[in-house]
Amino acid sequence: MLEIRAVNACYGKIQALWDVCLEVREAEIIALVGSNGAGKTTLLHIISGMLHPVSGSVTFLGRQIDNLPPHSIVELGISHVPEGGRVFPDMTARENLEMGAYPSRAWKHRVKTIEQVYQIFPRLKEREKQLARTLSGGEHQMLAIGRALMSKPKLCLFDEPSYGLAPLLVAEIFRTIQSLRDQGITVLLIEQNVRHTLEIADRAYVLENGRVCMEGDCAELLQSDHVKKAYLGL
């Protein structure tokens, strides 16, 4: 579904990704693991068109997308829950969801899709008229996820959706992400919570210093000495 080949990316003169290759198949949950500054967020920015690679290619459903602007990539069916949620603070929760349905193919169905999102997150319905800036951390993150679902994506990118949340909420967010796969949405997930992530994901890539240093089935990675030592604290 998504294929990243030998991508190099830079911020100014600093190279953030080195020859990164990654593949996501349909209806998989793929985890992207690594320490801070390893290049995980940069890779998501490359996929969603916020940053263009210096070399290498990104193909989605057979189409090369690495030169497209972000809004064209959303049209193709990739949506992105950015780091920290990035909801629009001075719009109501409902307006934020409407913004998620901005691509014309999704705009027509926005009223119905909003109801579906409210079924996943009933809290958002209670808060629909509130400005996003007044929501709690958990509601904020639910809104960001709900907003990403509004465009009816085929592939959804998550950048640390559980960051800073209480354990109960973290569990709820993880359950939601798992249920997305059951609805046929493919997921690429970045998380600090490595153990939990490897438990729900199918395969994972470990990024270190901008390079993919390990990849494989999550069950195998959980057994690897390197992963245990570096990311699970064992």
Added chain:
Amino acid sequence: MLVTFLDIVIAGLLLGGLYALIAMGLSLQYGVARVLNISHGEFIMLGALTTWAFYTAFDINPLAALAICGPLAFILGFIIHRTLYKRLLNSSGSLALFEGNSMLASFGLMFIVQNLALMFWGPEIRGYSYLAFPVDLAGAVFGANRLVTLGFAILIGLTFYFFLTRTRIGKAIRAAAQDPAAAGIMGVDINNVLAICFGLGAAMAAIAGMLISMSYPVHTGMGLEYTIIAIIVVVLGGLGSIPGSFIGGLLLGLIGSIVTYFEPGLALAAYYVIFILLLLVKPTGLMGKS
């Protein structure tokens, strides 16, 4: 005493409605498109002189000229953003650099537009008389054209508010103002939205110019003063806040009217004093966020 008070308040609102309109246009250009558009006043001048020319040469009703000037200014603003500011944005590297570069470019644009207008219309002060009969408002007497100006400013303000809160493109504009990158990953074509904002700002300036020409004399050098007033109102209302610009405009009009009552020559000086005090005490403005 009461009549005097009413006199001042209504005169202030009449002036303020105009300021509000001018400032809302600049607020779109600066708050969303990040262009501190020094040439804003030149679009006001173009609107004013075009309306004057239509009225005196072809006897076209100034209010009908709106239907021509508004869309033309929008197209002109849209094209200017697409050709000039979009390139600057791409080549500037950072938003801070772009704000500096785009302001300088708009300075240049101001001279170009002003001098072209000067070649075409000359430096004479022009005016015409339209709806100039007096209307009695609770003892205070005003020209009908001033009241029409206020009515239009409020109507356009409201229309614009509904446009921003109810329509798809209006929501995209607000989203882009709050977080352009996040708006992009929602599917908003950010360059297009910025050009639309710039065009809308130009259209609002031209409409304001048309209204100004109904009540005040106009000439090719009139723009800069309005640009400065617009900048003061935008800062007063809070950067990027459209309702703030509307309220700030009315407020500044009231202040201008009060000062004019005591000493007509000091209105502009009072605006500068307010501007300086504001920057020192509350730089985020009335409705701005830090």
